[in-house]
Amino acid sequence: MRFEQLLQETIDEMTGEMTAPRAGLAARSMARGRRIRRARRVATAGAAILAAVAVALPWTLLSQKDAAAPSPAAQPTRTPAMTRTELPGGWVVAGVGDQVLDRATNEYVLMRKPVLPAPVGNRILVIDGPESLQLTSVRGADPVTVDPAGLVGTFNWSPAGDRLVGGITQKEPFKVGFAVIDARTGAISKHWIDHDRHDCSRCDFTWTRDGQEVVLPIADRSGGEAEERVSELQLFNAGTGEPTRSLPITALPAGPFAWSPGGRYVVVGPPGTSEGWQLYDTTTGQHRPFPYPAVWVTADVLLATKNGKVLTLTPDGTVTATIDVAAPNPGMITFGPPR
């Protein structure tokens, strides 16, 4: 007997043994599904903040209450006491925890919802659960709704604060790509990628420092799916979606400012953690451990955070100064360059 015929008969025979489901399957599934929804709301908000464009570092978790019980569009509620601290090179803390810098007034504005502030400019992405995305100014002006259909993964601001990039998928036929979202209008430009050529596991996209390309970690499946290894970075033209180049780097940068000003070096590591970070030479693939996830201010100065304070570092990882930014309610931090 031929294999295919025998396999058909074998599986037919097996499936014939499977009796009807036990009572209560729908109820049990719905109960688990509701727990997944609640967890996803928290995780989506948290992941987006972690992927903040400059670099987002975990000081404390987001407010679970806000994430689990979203309400309509976020509005600033009051102006807290935190004041703007000048960092090297004129950089600023664009956002920390639930506070976002209004560059027009130099005041920090308290947010009621999880938000992702742009590193430059005045726009924020309000993440009000997985099915509600809104772009507004820091004080709630000029709101536009972003259609979340098909959007997946994390969102990352462009270095100029004028666009966001996020992942997109389609189920049938299966497709993966990235969406560039206009920060002013909410308009989405979708670019599908050749998933056979550019196979990603965590299909999260971020930017290069010049904002011309988006970056995707390519999966290394040699250790199995669960290992989530990265074999290299593939870059795409942010405007056309065309692949441009690949780099011998085995982790994803946290954002565009993880690249040095000339683009030769980049700090990469596992998202959401403060350990296991590396500094790569993009031209050779040579790398060495770096003590913190960090952003490059200049070719000689980087910024990172530790215990609620801002650190300045040299490219060899030496801490040269500690700056207290006096955040009254520590959370995730987003650094931003001067306007």
Added chain:
Amino acid sequence: MDTPEEAEFSAFVEQRAHALLKTAYALTGDRHAAEDLVQTALAKAFSRWRRIDEPEPYLRRMIYNEFASGWRSRRRQAEVSVPEPPERAGNRAMEVDTALRLLLRDALRALPPRQRAVLILRYFEDLSVEETAAVLSCRQGTVASQASRGLAKLRELVPQLDWSPDLVEGRH
């Protein structure tokens, strides 16, 4: 009282859960594991029910994916002992076929989950390499290599079967 979403989901489970369980049972070879696999997939599907246009293909893909990936890390089943096969020739063809099916069933259970999923999709569901890759969210090359390894293992475990050369090379 059920919401419209809950009512629709419950009706779907009522109508299609048995078919999904059969698929899961073909993969796992174990009733409890099949129920666990289907319930996991149903829970994930319910969590995004409003966004799913065609639940059954979505659920099937999820079951295959869950089995092929998430189940990899679980403790592997003990190797199944393979009974001594009967002679192939002779006039007891029916009994031979039955024995071969038992052998093949055990041999399938001895395969790693991803290889088992690939072979069932390719040779039971009759999907192409491209379609199988889409279901499992992997490369076509991965499907081909997993199928090749799975077939080689089955050949080793069930040498009594009539193996055609084109099958060993892999079908596209």
